[in-house]
Amino acid sequence: MSTTITMPQLGETVTEGTVAQWLKRVGDSVEKYEAFVEVSTDKVNAEVPSPVSGVIRELIAKEGETVPTGAPIAIIDEVGANAPGAPGAPPAGQGLRTEAARHEAEPARGSEAGVSLAPSRLGAPDAGGAPASNGAARRLETSGDAPEILRRVSPAVRRLAREHEVDLRRVPGSGTGGRITAADVIAAASRLAASAGAQLAAARAAAEPPAARPGFAAPQPGETLPLTQARRIIAQRMVESKRTAPHAWTMVEVDATNLWKWRESEKERFSREKGRTLTLLPFFIHAVVQSLRAFPLMNARFAEDGILVHREINVGIAIALDANLVVPVIRDADNLSIAGLALAAGRLIERARTGKLSADELSGGTFTVNNTGANGSILSAPIINGGQAGIVTMEAVVKRPVVVEGDAIAIRAMMNVCLSLDHRVLDGAVASAFLLDLKKRLQAMGPAGEL
């Protein structure tokens, strides 16, 4: 049998809702309580769980369309996920594609919410069409107008929901008056864990086509962009970094003339032999890790019981995507040559752009490098990647007249290198010494060097 899903009333006094994003497509299977659409209202942005299990027959409302509360938005044929014989179900093999299959067929698309920043800490944001039941669920979004049932949760239920990362809106209540009991939450957590395995790999992949979607890629003046999960998480992490680490900032000017020459001399051969572009980034990272070796306190982390000086040097590269910021990590970067770094960085950037980064690739960073110069910037004040002691940028290389040996003036390719540091861990002396060391290394690089 079919069920018509109508626009829910997300909050008192709300009379309509906008379909922000379909999380399922026609033919997709959906489970009861699984999120299948993202709806925004002027009070709240929410993922709506399906009331039934079945297959999406029709998506009535379009993305971006605003409909009144109670208006139909979708039709679902109630059936088990793989029951081709059930009435109304499409024949087997058609339309009943798993998430993973669909993603394989559509590679190389950036996704606005495609990748998690730190899934181990925050839980993966909704990856396009990936079902939420990947073991890392959303946080409960409450507002003054949260549904009635959410206002009656006990302290134990709140805590258990948090610990098990269970969305209370999806938990049926078996207690008095439909109350969600602690036992209900625990049961829901078990169910989530049980269904996590099959979906895990799929959930990590990016999904949705970016076209015809409101958002950060093409914001319209006067428009209010609904917050995606990724944007929310970025916001959270940035605030937390600024709030916990007192940021100090310093910079040096680097004469990158020889470095530039070196790269120029190598880039064609590299591109031909390795099939990848050789940018200044790997050179920069290589110098950075040498300096980190010389100044281990730059590769550390502040904690209440002491400053942890990391053993490994895992360098994160900040990569801006359409509406997202990811920082994949090159592990043991000090073990790689410039060429090795170039290949590693290149691989990560490509996977970032196709939304294929894994949780492993996104975690474990001990220091971060940001190539702000690629955007033309000559000075940046970056925000430290949470928990690290510093973040360094390489700014644009600009030809400028500078004073050289003997008080002469020469035109040199100058590149500023900026450093934001966690002043709990570092003071100016160490930070400046580090930058000076880095500057020396960069200035010493030239065509005679080994990639």
Added chain:
Amino acid sequence: MALAPSAATTMTNVEAVRSTLYDALKHDPRTLILGEDVGARGNVFLITKGFLEEFGPERILDTPLAEASIVGVAIGMAMEGLRPIAEIQFADFIYPAFNQIVGEAAKTRYRSNGDYTCPLVIRTPYGGGVHGALSHSVSIEALFYHVPGLKIVAPSFPADIKGLLNAAIEDPDPVLFLEHKKTYRSVKGEVPAGHYTIPLGRAEVKRPGEELTVVSYGYNVHQALDAAARLADEGMSIEVIDLRSIRPMDRTTILASVRKTRKLLVIHEDSKFGGVGAEISAMVVEEAFFDLDAPIRRLCGPDVPAMGYAPTLESEFMISTERMADAMRELVKF
């Protein structure tokens, strides 16, 4: 000082009091019993029957009818190194001794900064359900458990009575030993032979369970166990904790249980307002707020001065096993 070991004996609560007192008198020459009618009459419940003949009038002392001095004289004895066991014939008569208990005994060690101590036991029967009317039925623990320097125990089972009474007698500080008179002859149990003590301040899980914690003491414990057994037939798993000790009180056992079951029901015969349940509730909310899946419920006596003589008035005051089962069921299902 242990007696020759022999098999455990089945005895009632009142027999447990009697035999423990007997053993104490037998083996510790510092102990003596004083109170009204404890000698020739052998106590109004026959607890000390025969003691006068065996231990003599110096050790089984029939005092004048004057509660304040029963306790006051006992304090003086204790300060001078004896181990007096004073008896207040019914808890309802204890009020004249309030000054001596709260103002003197509880403060002896404290005000002398340890120069003097007061190793005193005050025993008294309390509680209703025995047609005792207004002056032979009250519970008094709420009046005294507030007092630092005093200890209070209220065991419900014979084996606990023996262990706790021994511990009270050996305790270097004043102990109020409460005996629920309705359990005197109605509760029977196995009591191990030989001398043993149960440390003050330890509750005991008398029935383990998963869905609800019930904390109680005195006569109510037995009713709570009955109710829990009935509800087990309905598929409910209810944990019953016998507090045993009111001051100090066992936070560890209570919290471990509440963290497991997430629900708490406190039952006591004493009036609800300001009763022992209030302190338990406050402590649990302070320490285990995030473990609670339901409001804490207290099922207690009504806030009236005492139970009446008429059977309807008495049964209205006393908490029935039925009401306990209803309260338990409701909380389990919450």
Added chain:
Amino acid sequence: MAKAMSAPAIERCGLSDEQLRWMLRTMLLARTLDNRGFQLNRQGKIPFATGSEGHEGIHVGAALAFRRGADVLVPYYRDIGLALGVGVEPFEALASMFARAADNSGGRQFPNHWTKKSSGILSISSIIAAQCSHAVGAAYAMRYRKEEGRAVLCTFGDGATSEGEWHESVNFAAVHKLPIVFLCENNEWAISTPRSHQMAIADISEKAGGYGIPGVTLDGANALDVYAAVKAALERARGGGGPSLVEAKCYRFLSHTTDDDDRTYRTRAEIERHRAQDPIPRFERLLLALGAIDEDAVAEMKRGVLAEVNELTDRVEALPYPAPAELYRNVYEGSHEPWL
């Protein structure tokens, strides 16, 4: 040296010159410490003091009759001379006034609320007559353990004899014929309540008959009379003769405590009238008459007492208060925590 033939023989109760001088010095010490308490309070250095001025005769008479190392004293808060006389050091008296950590109660109690087990002084509270039943219990313990030659001396004021617990205590002691002496220091005033509002009889010793024990009234300003009476009573008690009630009348020259202003309830004239019976000048005159001391020695004794109290005052004042953490100790033998 020839004595004057006409001088009547003065009863000295068989006491040596040394004992008599000890009594005088103890009285002087008690009064000086008392006054010092009031002075320190008026200086703002201590919040509170109680004075025993007028009781010194009773104090030293009873103290000398008390057998150190055997008897137990259960005093009340107007017994500084008695406490000093049975073993409390002046240092301890000042430490209690200044509420220093060195005080026997650790600074917990009001001044003059003694505790000193090593001298046989029971710990007391401020509650009038509450100590009387303890005294009875202590006497019972002595008899219970068949300890010979021991007795309890229990002191209290006239107001205490109105308390129900006083009645219960004396009754209990009498029923059981316990080795105890109830010594009433009747100074005619219970704060502002004169004896006439406290009881319908003139002499407290009249109450003794109601309990079937002997009672005696005497002039408390006469230290030797007190000594003789208390000695007899204690010997009777120690010998198994049971309790007795000794009423020693005196006069309270000062207000009840530094927080009381006696001008609101009695006249200066009345106080002046009683000053004539001040026990200390009387005892001085007695000792001089007995030749137990001379004028110079008296003056020297007074100087010495003042010097001792002055030196001790400075020494004790410099000592520390108890640390705040001390508040939590000795509630029970173990931790003070009600939740385990």
